[in-house]
Amino acid sequence: MRDLDETDMEILSLLAENARRPFSEIGDVVGLSGPAVSDRVERLREAGIIEGFTIEVDRAQLRAGVPVLVRVELPTGSLEPARERVRDTDGVEHVFVTADGGLLFYARLEARNVRQWIETRFEGIETADYTVTLVDDVEWTPSVDGVEFALACAECGNTVDSEGETARIDGELYHFCCPSCLSRFEDRYRRLEERA
Known part of the structure; x- marks a missing residue:
């Protein structure tokens, strides 16, 4: 897997601004054809750098x-039980786990009694305390500028650089830091297949 170049980074930035932007429009900005941009986006998706395309809904409009x-x-x-409960609740848009083990989430609540809504959500789960802050305005500006992407070797976990190897095994794409890691992975994969 070769390193991401400036064009890849620019494509990621443009998609972060608007994931529905046509590839031909992106191509005009980065100096490529629409199909060439499509190929690069597909390669980034296969490498696991692009995991999906999402929408951000302005619930205030709804x-x-x-x-x-x-x-x-x-x-x-x-x-974990609290995070799963919150993640599966309607109206919750973003869930975060803080470094100190707290749970933080952004939601739009239809309930008139927020305290009752929270206590209902966490029924049967022990909580120490909670705070609720009313949000006045929300702005989400995704950015990939200044971010370095590093693929991890499927065998040893080391960073995959331009000297690394990429292999498709049973339809899945794997990245390796060196040929010996690829060989060890393939050997172990074959042994596991033989046992199955």
Whole structure:
């Protein structure tokens, strides 16, 4: 896998601004044809750098409730069940886990009693405390500028650089830092297939 070049980074920046931008328009900016941009985007997707294309819905336009930022402090062992519960709740748009093990999420709540809404969501899950902050305005500006991408070797976890190897095994694309890691991975893969 070769390193990402300036054109790849520019394509990523343009897609981060507007994921629905036509490839021909991106090509005009970066000096490539639409099909060439499409090929690069597909390569970035196969490499796992682009995981998908999403939309950001302005729920205010849908009259879908009051925007709030909720921070929940959880005792050890409660984080995963709480995160799963929040992630699967309608109206919750972003879920974060803080470095100190707290849970933070942005939601639009239709409930008139926020305290009751939160207590209902966490019923059966122990919580230490929570705070709710009313959000006045939200701005989301994704950026890939200044970000370095590094692929990890599927065998040893080291960074894959321009001297690395790429292989498609059973339809899946894998990246390796060196030929010996590729060889070890393929050998282990064959042994596992033989046992199955």
